[in-house]
Amino acid sequence: MQQLHPDDVIWRNARLATMDPHHSAPYGLLEQHALVVRDRAILAVIPEADIPQEHPNCVDLQGRLVTPGLIDCHNHLVFGGDRAAEWEQRLNGVSYQTISARGGGINATVTATRSSTPETLLALARQRLLRLMNEGVTTLEIKSGYGLSAESEEKMLDVARKLGRDNPVEISPTLLSAHAVPAEYRHDPDAYITLVCDDIMPALWRKGLFEAVDVFCENVGFTPAQSERVFKAAARLGIPVKGHVEQLSNLGGAALVSRYQGLSADHIEYLDEAGVKAMAASGTAAVLLPGAFYFLQERQRPPVELLRTHGVAMAVATDYNPGTSPFASLHLAMNMACVQFGLTPEEAWAGVTRHAARALGRGKTHGQLKAGYVADFIVWDAQSPVEMVYEPGRNPLYQRIFRGEAV
Structure with a gap:
């Protein structure tokens, strides 16, 4: 020494x-x-x-x-409004399709976020952040993705930057413009992907507002081809990538993320062995999100034993968001990862420390x-x-x- x-x-x-x-x-x-x-x-x-x-x-x-x-490596902390009322409607038998047709679902959060002032978003996000900090969180990711326009995505990421500046916590901001198709592009999602690749991503990258790019590659999100367009655009700018993949179906999203040396593949309930092997080869971390699994009453569990067998790092995160995981508690996520997914407590702790650090590109300095x-x-x-x-x-x-x- x-x-x-x-x-x-x-x-x-x-x-x-x-x-x-x-x-x-x-x-x-x-x-x-x-x-x-x-x-x-x-x-x-x-x-x-x-x-x-x-x-x-x-x-x-x-x-x-x-x-x-503690490190929360998958978090949607900044958003306007809430969706408690529509959750109650679903429990009372109203279908998600009906709620969505009435302007609910992610469109409701996009509308609320776009209409919220930066000051309102900052005040709401700080309340959520304090709950995580009080549990021992010192580093967390914050994704955009509820603005879905250049102006509103920038507004969200600027709020995330202010949270890191004004509180004793390290923020890892992620651009998730490819989260959903905004209403104004619902008939032409490819044009929206063009906007993300040619306008939103490069402009906000030049302003230093994020450090990685995420995509929701799913049958209710974006196709693998559309997702790869985003990854290619990110690669041209030298931006690390990650993905919401294999949550509801197996579209090969984890293998796609791995092909671009992605930091992490997240959700992965429908991940198969080919995807696991691809992640092992690229060093891509698996981020398990048991809060969404619980809240959506899913039945398909991530292939934890395959991940163990192939030595893939397993992170655990809250996925805090208004629609599918309204739980600002990393302790609860750890408990759920053990009870629902079969992790050991030591694996859960690795998942919120060294493996979570790896999922954020901080494996040599944090965790x-x-x-x-x-x-x-x-x-x-x-x-x-x-x-x-x-x-x-x-x-x-x-x-x-x-x-x-x-x-």
Whole structure:
């Protein structure tokens, strides 16, 4: 270890669930260890016995559990309105087609988002963000996709940027203009894809408003051919891609994402072995979204055992959105991933730390307690990480550390 400076902070007397796979214990657990933090990053992970006695800047955690900050790698946090009333209608027997014909569904959210001021969107999104932060989230993705026009998509992404600027959290913004066909293009979806590729994407990329491009490749979204047009346009600009794929059917979307070295393939309930092998070959992460599976009462589960067999990283995320997963709780998503999809608690924790970091292109800097990684970590009044998965309504968060500072 380097010579310590007086300004270095040692977070000592802790049980570290490092989530570092090089440690053999479950969760990468290290008893009686300390984190040395310098310049907003982890300088070293050291045994308690190696702490210099004379160091002036120590924080005694009194044996508490410390984990990496949680990462929500699939989130639609910014939108206007809500769809509680139409959910009630569906439960009362009104079909989705009828609701959609009345202007409901995603069109209702698009309308509400377009008509909302940036200030309103920011206030609503911040309330949702605080719920995630209070559970220990330090990094999260925010997708656009409820504007579906250059002006409204920019408005959403600008709100996401302000959230990251004004709160102790790191935002990974994603352009999801290819989320649905807006009403004005309903008779010519190919023309809308042209707008996305030739106008919306390059203009907002030049403004630095996003870092990846997403597409909803599905029989109620965009075809593989239309999705590939978006990926090709992104590739020309050097933009990483990801995809909502294989949620309701198998269109080969995961293999398409993998062909473009995509960061992640998300949902993937109908993923087959060919798609899994493609993801394994490209290093594309699988993002499991049990909230939508639960809320839509789906029956087709993601092929978790195939993903394990082929060594595909499995991330877990909230998919927080007004239509299919209105759950701003990553603890709940972890519990659902175990109960509904058969993940182990340790896999669920990897899914919201190191694998979620990988899904956001941050696998070498986030999601582990390890030298060289950002100093984002959570102190819990808990003995084991399983407690947050087992009982999602109880939040034992003691302290949230972002970039080395208690917040």
